[in-house]
Amino acid sequence: MSKELMDALDLLEKEKNISKDSLFDAIENSLITACKNNFGKADNVRVEVDRNNCDFRCFAEKEVVETADDVMDPMIEISLDDAKKISKKAAVGDMVEVPLNSKEFGRIATQNAKNVILQKIREEERGAIYNEYFEKEHDIVTGVVQRFVGRNVSINLGRADALLNENEQVKTETYRPTQRIRVYVLEVKNGSKGPRILVSRTHPDLVKRLFEQEVAEIQDGTVEIKSIAREAGSRTKIAVYSNNPNVDAVGACVGVNGARVNLIVDELNGEKIDVINWDENPGNLIQNALSPAKIVAVFADPDEKSAKVVVPDYQLSLAIGKEGQNARLAARLTGYKIDIKSETQAKDAPGFRMEDYLDDEDYDEEYEEYEEGEYEEGEYESSEEVEETEE
16 A cells, blocks of 8 residues: 555656645645544644655554543543553653554544545645746747637646636637637736636737747847837837847848748737837937838937927828827837828928027038938937838
8 A cells, every 4th residue: 555655646746746745744634634533633643654655653642640540531641551551661640652543543534534635635736737837927838729718718728727818819810729829928826726827919028928939149138129019910019139239130030031020920820020120319219110111300309208200201101000000109119209290291390390409500500411311410310211121
């Protein structure tokens, strides 16, 4: 029986990731519970379990009294004659440990002991699962779509099920049972029925984690993801920066012939991804963020976190994007409130003209340079035109 018990404990430790020490503690507690159920008390009971061979012994600590007639409670007292059989040195008033035969426990006591062990195994299993997925919080995992729970989706992650709530689902995606998908772990809560895991397909960090997995330069710290803005299912803008002047941050993320970014696009079911260069200069950053639109000038106010952007007349719709998406994502990416006007509109609009930012005596000279595309310095800087990139 000891060998069989040890084999069972080894199996539980391996399959359910439950420590053997916890299981031994559960066995000791179950034997104490059985003693209490069988004898009515267990305050003076001690259990020893050999953790090498699974042998166990139960003892009841009893006080030695003079004769059998003086024994008021046989569970806590023992006559001197009986005590001598256990220890020849026993004397009245001493405490001796009397072995208890666990085979004499009644059926109810045995069943209760079994329940204690099973309850401990369930608790330890839930704890092990919680710890496993708590470590994966704010990371991505692969799961299999199981079933729909109302409008929510149950995702099997292996050892636990996760819930993909309706508001974390991409509206353009359709989920089918047995479909394998990658999800972002939003939160892991420890509940009475086991860990409750909430996942998302819409979170911007899902895209961030996918880039971290696919791009070696991000993994080793050469390239950093500085900012990300996403409208799930439609478009994402991501700003990257290279800590090595010899490494092109955008090129590293896009890959040869777009190999790397295309893998992420496929995972996101065709969601468009714009990868741009991060720049500490807010004017240049906003110009990059509004890609693929060409920019004539950017007037950025770092204190107010606002910017006024001038674009060619024929580029206005491209800069704003469908239903304002391009400008909206650029604003989220940069943290600036962006106001965009065409060159024609900007002529009569306050804040969109170069003279609004120059002193009178400097205006003539600076404006000539601006007209020639050479304006570079000043409190508000003008960004150079960028080449139109693919969507």
